[in-house]
Amino acid sequence: MPVPRSRATIPRSLLRDNAYRALRDAIVDGTLAPGERLVDAELVDWLGVSRTPIREALARLEQAGLVQTRPGRHTIVSPLDLRATRSAVAVVAAMHEVAVREAVPHLSDAELDAMRAANADFAAALRDGDAERAVDADDRFHGVPVTASANQAVATVLEQFTPVLRRVERLRFSSLCGRASVAQHDTIVALCEAGDAEAAAAAARDNWRTLLPLLAGPLSGD
Template identity: 45%
Template sequence: MPVPSTQPAAERTLLRDTVQDKIRNAIMDGTLEPGERLNDDDLIAWLGVSRTPIREALAELARAGLVEMAPNRYTKVAAPSAAELLDAYQTLGVIYGGVVRLAVPRFTDAERRAVVRTLDDVLARLDDGQQAAVARDGADIYSMWVEACGNAALARLCRSTTDGLAFKLRVPEIAEVVPTEVVAPRIRELRDAVAAADPIAAELAMEAAHLLPARS
């Protein structure tokens, strides 16, 4: 099989990934708003690429839960709803309880201090009534655990699902469904467990912060 025949596919995959990252970032930072229609011609003009990598990127973002597609009808940014909030929040707890348990013993001292600082910032913002702002930063807050977990399969799962799940937390009802007075003490326990390098306590705190039932 001639080697050059594989090159166009590799280039197309790389271009699709670049396009996907740009659209993903625009969704996550609010440049593209929930419910906004995604027109191929507008995206071609913005990104300077052909239709094929754009459609491939949009299909990947739809699988991640950031885009909604109906063939021959519309392609648009997903619009989170209160009905999806609790399921998404608990799913993040199921996934990241395990990630935390693996990551905590592997943190370097510098990484541990950085995570503790981030959790301190989350607690300060919750105390200041900024729960919606914390939700907007959710994907970045979750991602800090992934690189240290040391499990490539779990890291891939997190990268493919976290954006879509964290995006579903961006609803006005989050303070009602995920009350700060319930969640903040569990995040404080998580912070203390990370500081103490206690993976079991950290896992349990992460799960409790996501409203999962206590283990018997």
């Protein structure tokens, strides 16, 4: 089939979402550092989209606490903020508690196996000192019950607040007790498999709260 002569129109919502994800990921992985100024023209050149989806993406990132905009002046990547991050830990932990509680009655053997596989990848990444891979594996582990819960409200809240925590993990991942986190994941899977929704939910909540020791002192980039 030949390429159509007319140019395909990409919906603006898709452009906005793509711009949001690209900017979010660059902030989370440190490509865009805390305090870095974000210039519309440079972002347009980098992402290959117009100024409108860039501005819409930046507005969404500001709601998530990842950028700060001063009208008429500039937009910067938000500095790491202890208070905001502690608040995000509380919200994210509570959402995962809800997700696991609702997911347990519906988790299939394949989904439990997916959680085990993700945790094995997580453990291997920790052994290799690969924080990026560890965070990705942790996302996949916790993403299984979030998807299985089919709770869109939970997914929406996590979409907003989890990136705030991932910034901290990538900067100071070595401060976490990696082996303890792997063991906690194993406990969550075992409780899910046993059908103990309340205990599994509490274990998921406590697993996310292990991020709090990261926030005991000043953060790099403050």
